[in-house]
Amino acid sequence: MGGDMIVLENEALSLGVAPLGAEMQYLRTTGGGDLLWHGDSAFWSGRSPVLFPIVGRAVDDTIAVGEHSAPMSQHGFARRSYFDLVEASEDMCRHRLSETAESRVVYPFAFALDVTHRIAKNTLHVSAKVTNNSATPMPFGFGFHPAFNWPLPQAESLPHFVTLASGGTPRRAALHDGLLQRDTVAGPFADGDLEIAEELFVDGALVFPNGADTLRYGPRNGPALKFEFNNLPDLALWRPKGAPFLCIEPWHGTASYVGDGPQIAQRPNSITLGAGEVAEFGYSVTVRV
Template identity: 65%
Template structure:
């Protein structure tokens, strides 16, 4: 675990956030129960990375903005970048990533990515604000990738579910072995907004639901629960590696490229383009009931 991190807490929750990626390192209840995956590299070294300026993989790991072409790793570079701490109180911390010579080599824009974590009662709010500080339109994708324990504390013998607040049976977009999406949607596994989690659901990788949900509940039918509400994050993915004791609940604005897509960031599925001087906010809230 990274020791160089900021801790915020109240009488219900304690949260640690590292400067590398402004990534959550742990989320604990006042009883000392961990809710967040701890990053064991035997399964996955991540905990809750932030995805920018792309979500998912690009064809051949190459992106383009006009005549500028460069390699770009899956999910972009923000998760491997150092964020500066600009504010820290007992219950809130605010980090920022600004463009550098290194980021401009692959992504030729001046930008600021602000990430704020704040606790209020049994709820954590995570907010990203992205500013275009360049003199031309700036295309990008953005997403969150937090991993939560499966099973949740005190629920080892209970089936876990994902329940969509709006109900429905969103269609999914199959993911290929190379990390690219199929062009077509297929029926998804939700039935009337309900999905009982099982290992075999993830045998082909992540479940990706374009325009999937704006709020959901994760946990056993009778609790404990994690309740999520998403802001400006219409796409949803659920993922776990084989045998891993966690579930990633990933709200995105944008997805991986589709098979056969070109490299232009602005043409990636559900990408966002900011005018010069403009900004846009994305976020989610998570309420804990244990």
């Protein structure tokens, strides 16, 4: 297992993708500005993990499918699994994770998870396709967990904002030990606008069920990133104390509710694919410098 990191380059961006987790390792402008968090374990060793077959924590870190149950840590096993390189060119690469004997012990399905990274001019496109190759229905959750530098390059002295294109004020699901409270509370957005500040994250991630929307991250004037999402209705924002990055996480599915059971199919916004069915997800980031 293993393999070399794939490097994609064009006139505006360069991108590195590793086979472990099909995880982005860097995203840079041609001017040398690093946009992606570099994974310093003093704060968080991740950079941009792929979350499958669950998003967030399970009650007692245990999942179940029918009568089958097994331990599963937060965000599932894909982020710690080696993917095979299926296709690559100067501006695109596609990695695939398939079931193994070890994965079937915890998640009893034949599946394929294809993750594609592509750069086109000043836009990064990331997409995923989940295929159920089993003869029985397959429940799962899926998400992306990219971390972007805070502040952005060439905007070090400027306040940064997350601004929703709709101007909405999505409600937030409070967390208790990594699990969601069932009742939502008022969120911190005001007319779609949220200034990123240390005190926002004292209780952990901000989770907005069905709150994903086209958004902009960056200062009012200056470098910024525009995000668009496909089939990823849930949104989370996360920043550990003192960390120089912000995670902007689009999901289809969330952590379990406090007090719920272990069944994956019963987790919030879980998906169940029939035999041979496919689900697709994606997001794009357009860089404005």
